[in-house]
Amino acid sequence: MSKLNSLAISDNGFIFKPSTGESFTTNEIGLIIINLLKEEKSADEIINKITEEFDIDAISAGRDLYEYLDFLKREKMLD
Amino acid sequence: MNNPKTITVAVTGLNNIDSPGPGVSVIRGIKDSELNVRIIGLAYENLEPGIYMPGLVDKTYLIPFPSTGSEAFLSRLAYINEKEDLDLIIPNFDSELYLFIKYSDELLKMGIHTFLPTLDQFEERHKNNLPEYGKKYGIKMPVSQAVLNSKELSNLPKPLSYPYYIKGKFYEAYKVNTINEGVAYFNKLSAKWGLPVVVQQSITGTEVNVIVLGDGEGNTISAVAMRKQYITDKGKAWGGITINDERLIEITHDIVRKTKWRGAMELEMIKTDEGEYHLIEINPRIPAWVYLAVGAGQNIPEMVCRLAMGEKVTALTDYEYGKMFIRYSWDLIGDISDFEKIIIFGEL
Numbered sequence: 001m002s003k004l005n006s007l008a009i010s011d012n013g014f015i016f017k018p019s020t021g022e023s024f025t026t027n028e029i030g031l032i033i034i035n036l037l038k039e040e041k042s043a044d045e046i047i048n049k050i051t052e053e054f055d056i057d058a059i060s061a062g063r064d065l066y067e068y069l070d071f072l073k074r075e076k077m078l079d
Numbered sequence: 080m081n082n083p084k085t086i087t088v089a090v091t092g093l094n095n096i097d098s099p100g101p102g103v104s105v106i107r108g109i110k111d112s113e114l115n116v117r118i119i120g121l122a123y124e125n126l127e128p129g130i131y132m133p134g135l136v137d138k139t140y141l142i143p144f145p146s147t148g149s150e151a152f153l154s155r156l157a158y159i160n161e162k163e164d165l166d167l168i169i170p171n172f173d174s175e176l177y178l179f180i181k182y183s184d185e186l187l188k189m190g191i192h193t194f195l196p197t198l199d200q201f202e203e204r205h206k207n208n209l210p211e212y213g214k215k216y217g218i219k220m221p222v223s224q225a226v227l228n229s230k231e232l233s234n235l236p237k238p239l240s241y242p243y244y245i246k247g248k249f250y251e252a253y254k255v256n257t258i259n260e261g262v263a264y265f266n267k268l269s270a271k272w273g274l275p276v277v278v279q280q281s282i283t284g285t286e287v288n289v290i291v292l293g294d295g296e297g298n299t300i301s302a303v304a305m306r307k308q309y310i311t312d313k314g315k316a317w318g319g320i321t322i323n324d325e326r327l328i329e330i331t332h333d334i335v336r337k338t339k340w341r342g343a344m345e346l347e348m349i350k351t352d353e354g355e356y357h358l359i360e361i362n363p364r365i366p367a368w369v370y371l372a373v374g375a376g377q378n379i380p381e382m383v384c385r386l387a388m389g390e391k392v393t394a395l396t397d398y399e400y401g402k403m404f405i406r407y408s409w410d411l412i413g414d415i416s417d418f419e420k421i422i423i424f425g426e427l
Contacts (some may be wrong), residue, residue, distance in 0.1 A: 018322060022304035
């Protein structure tokens, strides 16, 4: 199972990491990013989705995405 | 697993204070099971909360501190057994285990079962023996040194360096950054718990704990991993959560297989950022957070009772991750007449 798929994520943005017992909170954009990553969508597809759902341009959406990917890797939630 | 016969179980460790004994949690686990039990509390002090908690114990007896000696200990247990016809005892303090293990055959002759490690197993995992233990069983451990005199602290063998932990023989540990701190804590710990005091290199990482039950033949009957979420100034878990750490459980099974541990124990480990596990301590008994394991699906107190009584117990491998415990304090209102009975008669 990939690290992302092992996480327990609620619709409220609460993330539980069973391997360490740590928990995190995330906002709506974070939830969308995680769900699309689990569906193995590409970075461009995720950015497009964010720009469709939120009032945000592609450059800002890309910045949000890569910052969020850094966070997931730093917390060992993404390979 | 129904057992209609009533068994009488004596349990120590009723001091449910800020550094809690495991007794109350052990009793809760037993009472949650299908076992038909009568619970006898064994207390060392007359204000141990478990004595007075409604519905917890059927009867409590004061027993002499282990330091009083084996004669007083055995004589008191014989008296209690005469009154209560005990089937088994679950001792829950490190400091009393030596006596219970050493005299387990005498207890059995009285009809009292235990499920404890052998004296060799108990002795070899002492804090001051951990480096040899690690070598013998191939377990990673921080460098440590047993210290008999505070002067040795200024000349610790390399690679021991600051910060390190200084630990009492049975309980308590403090992080040390300077020689003055080291000497002060050495004096405090040696006065309270005796010698040696153990110096152990601090390892950076996350502390993870496992409660384990071994059958004495190398099989792990139960193992539940937990991360402390809230730690008191005494280093005790005031909140914790079960985790799914497969590597940690693998290491645990390996230790039980190699040591053939009999009974319950707690493994305290540090997991580094690199994913390495270092064993920092082995507590040779059920830890106070055992009721979390019960809540997560592995009733270790019940299994200890069944194993002690000679039943075959199926090993459990699954438990729920993300189960939490949060301790709390609660003021019981008691009556002076109960306190009087404990003081005057040593039983309630």
